[in-house]
Amino acid sequence: MEVQIFGTAKCADTRKAQRFFKERRAKVHFVDLRQRTAAAGELRRFAQKFGTEALLDREGKRFRERGLHVAHLSEERIFTLLVEDSSLLRTPLVRFGNQLSIGVAEDRWREWAQ
Numbered sequence: 001m002e003v004q005i006f007g008t009a010k011c012a013d014t015r016k017a018q019r020f021f022k023e024r025r026a027k028v029h030f031v032d033l034r035q036r037t038a039a040a041g042e043l044r045r046f047a048q049k050f051g052t053e054a055l056l057d058r059e060g061k062r063f064r065e066r067g068l069h070v071a072h073l074s075e076e077r078i079f080t081l082l083v084e085d086s087s088l089l090r091t092p093l094v095r096f097g098n099q100l101s102i103g104v105a106e107d108r109w110r111e112w113a114q
Helices: 012-023 040-050 061-065 075-084 106-113
Strands: 002-007 027-032 093-096 099-102
Touching: 002 012, 012 027, 012 106, 040 075, 040 093, 040 099, 099 106
Parallel strands: 002 027
Antiparallel strands: 002 093, 093 099
């Protein structure tokens, strides 16, 4: 089993995802979004499944810092912002083959691990 996790080292949910898969002896490929941004194609894959709104962390500090809490954002604009500034993403983004999840989704991860 091999999973890819997008997140930041400081994010508790991302660390939880890493720990979950490491405990199950899965090979984890971690992409730290502070060092390297996610590719637009990779983000588009998540956006197609969940919608761009689901990728946007409206509760995050960066969202407020940029003043986006008062703006009405279209799907296209949200996607552009996420590609430009990965600190606006809701993390962790987890990919196992064609299976995807956003945030902590332990039930889904358990299904993958079986």
